[in-house]
Amino acid sequence: MKKIKKWALVGLTCMTMLFGAVACGGDKKESATTAGAEAGGAATDGATGGQIVFGTNAEFPPFEFVGGEGVIGQYDGIDMAIAKQIGTDIGKEATINNMEFDSLLLALQNGQIDAVIAGMTVTDERKEAVDFSIPYYTATQVMIVPQDSTIAKAADMADKKIVVIQGYTGETVVNDLGYKYEAFKKGTEAIMELKNGKCDVVVIDSATAQKYVKDNPELKIVEDESAFGNEEYAIAVKKGNTELLNQINTSIQKMLDEGTISDLSAKYLDAE
Numbered sequence: 633m634k635k636i637k638k639w640a641l642v643g644l645t646c647m648t649m650l651f652g653a654v655a656c657g658g659d660k661k662e663s664a665t666t667a668g669a670e671a672g673g674a675a676t677d678g679a680t681g682g683q684i685v686f687g688t689n690a691e692f693p694p695f696e697f698v699g700g701e702g703v704i705g706q707y708d709g710i711d712m713a714i715a716k717q718i719g720t721d722i723g724k725e726a727t728i729n730n731m732e733f734d735s736l737l738l739a740l741q742n743g744q745i746d747a748v749i750a751g752m753t754v755t756d757e758r759k760e761a762v763d764f765s766i767p768y769y770t771a772t773q774v775m776i777v778p779q780d781s782t783i784a785k786a787a788d789m790a791d792k793k794i795v796v797i798q799g800y801t802g803e804t805v806v807n808d809l810g811y812k813y814e815a816f817k818k819g820t821e822a823i824m825e826l827k828n829g830k831c832d833v834v835v836i837d838s839a840t841a842q843k844y845v846k847d848n849p850e851l852k853i854v855e856d857e858s859a860f861g862n863e864e865y866a867i868a869v870k871k872g873n874t875e876l877l878n879q880i881n882t883s884i885q886k887m888l889d890e891g892t893i894s895d896l897s898a899k900y901l902d903a904e
């Protein structure tokens with residue numbers, strides 16, 4: 633399984649994505665006013681207050697989840713540790729506003745949050761709505777199937793019951809392959825569906841899949857590099873917020889150079 637741990641030893645240039653983008657939320661989905669308000673402070677475009685408010689969706693282990701000791705309040709994970717370090721580096725307190733994944737970019741555009749850190753893949757469509765930092769992690773889509781599944785490559789999903797998570801790049805990838813699928817709101821719900829034998833395969837990001845399979849030994853991961861390209865995770869800021877973007881980039885570059893992000897990934901993926 634180590635094999636799919638592709639570290640973000642990436643340059644400053646984003647790789648061209650091999651597939652299309654998913655909904656950016658800029659002109660659809662729910663209103664940002666329904667998104668959580670746990671940060672307890674209004675965001676400012678340039679994070680000029682004493683806080684930098686990060687939006688996330690804490691349903692994406694090992695990047696963000698509720699539980700553990702919590703790096704920022706009750707929120708734990710690789711992204712949360714990165715967010716906290718960015719706060720430290722720019723002299724602000726990092727706080728978290730937890731909301732639905734689909735609401736994140738809209739909340740950013742509305743100024744409700746300063747930045748999005750959510751294992752978010754850079755896509756051309758999202759780039760039209762927001763600006764992305766340098767990438768900090770490389771992932772890919774994988775298939776999670778029961779141990780005894782005959783699915784060995786993406787094409788084997790053609791006549792199978794496929795589940796994806798709504799708004800994730802996994803949904804776009806399966807859609808682009810032309811297969812029918814059902815979209816669930818949460819990864820945990822999708823995994824439950826698979827464990828209950830109600831679907832045959834869940835398509836989701838690699839590190840999150842590793843976490844779910846580790847917790848559910850009756851499941852396994854199937855990779856298909858020819859069908860699923862690399863994805864780069866990056867932090868999003870409001871379009872034109874170059875001051876904050878530059879600060880975030882400096883902080884991420886430092887964490888990449890010092891091996892902090894690799895260490896965090898190892899820690900959270902290996903953690904029991």
Ligand code: GLN
Nearest residue numbers: 692750751752753800801
């Ligand atoms: N990387 C996937 C995406 O950007 C999933 C991210 C997430 O669920 N937090 O769509």
